[in-house]
Amino acid sequence: LAKTTQPISMDSYEGQEVNITCSHNNIATNDYITWYQQFPSQGPRFIIQGYKTKVTNEVASLFIPADRKSSTLSLPRVSLSDTAVYYCLVAFNAGNNRKLIWGLGTSLAVNP
Amino acid sequence: NAGVTQTPKFQVLKTGQSMTLQCAQDMNHEYMSWYRQDPGMGLRLIHYSVGAGITDQGEVPNGYNVSRSTTEDFPLRLLSAAPSQTSVYFCASSQMGGYPEAFFGQGTRLTVV
Numbered sequence: 001l002a003k004t005t006q007p008i009s010m011d012s013y014e015g016q017e018v019n020i021t022c023s024h025n026n027i028a029t030n031d032y033i034t035w036y037q038q039f040p041s042q043g044p045r046f047i048i049q050g051y052k053t054k055v056t057n058e059v060a061s062l063f064i065p066a067d068r069k070s071s072t073l074s075l076p077r078v079s080l081s082d083t084a085v086y087y088c089l090v091a092f093n094a095g096n097n098r099k100l101i102w103g104l105g106t107s108l109a110v111n112p
Numbered sequence: 113n114a115g116v117t118q119t120p121k122f123q124v125l126k127t128g129q130s131m132t133l134q135c136a137q138d139m140n141h142e143y144m145s146w147y148r149q150d151p152g153m154g155l156r157l158i159h160y161s162v163g164a165g166i167t168d169q170g171e172v173p174n175g176y177n178v179s180r181s182t183t184e185d186f187p188l189r190l191l192s193a194a195p196s197q198t199s200v201y202f203c204a205s206s207q208m209g210g211y212p213e214a215f216f217g218q219g220t221r222l223t224v225v
Binding site (some may be wrong): 041 | 116152153154155156157202204213214215216217218219
């Protein structure tokens with residue numbers, strides 16, 4: 001059964017590093033893992049995408065182990081403005097089709 | 113650069129009424145999709161399109177119709193609104209199915225009474 005699992009909520013403080021892990025068994029072999037950020041009353045916004053090992057951009061890093069059964073979004077030195085909901089998105093093979101599955105989101109609260 | 117534009121932002125319908133949610137993108141993306149977002153259920157795919165003239169059903173298509181006559185536009189139609197369709201609706205576009213990234217509109221908050 002295709003499923004993604006991520007923590008419902010997390011708390012942090014300004015300046016800390018935050019790691020959010022998404023579990024996703026049996027994802028499609030050749031598909032990317034993608035993370036989005038969503039603020040209230042806005043659409044999700046792309047953060048980072050990766051296939052394996054480690055990907056880093058100006059806002060985050062994404063760690064993907066060799067078995068690709070999970071992925072970890074790392075936000076360095078968070079600020080109050082990083083308070084948002086974070087979603088992982090993966091693809092699963094569904095017969096001859098490819099099915100995109102969103103996690104239910106992790107609500108991150110950054111405290112002063 | 114407008115990106116993905118959704119209209120309206122808010123709408124209240126009576127049960128049985130019909131309406132069309134509009135979505136337009138100016139990035140020449142082939143792939144467009146509609147999602148609904150409900151508390152505790154994340155984003156669920158309603159319909160998607162891989163190009164003009166081609167549409168397909170997603171995870172929760174019942175009660176919704178779509179068409180894709182142009183690359184830019186992908187309207188979502190509710191033929192006979194039901195309270196269960198009360199939700200926030202998002203339109204998204206990308207070059208391919210989610211790659212390299214999908215761009216989302218600001219959402220339409222729909223209430224069916």
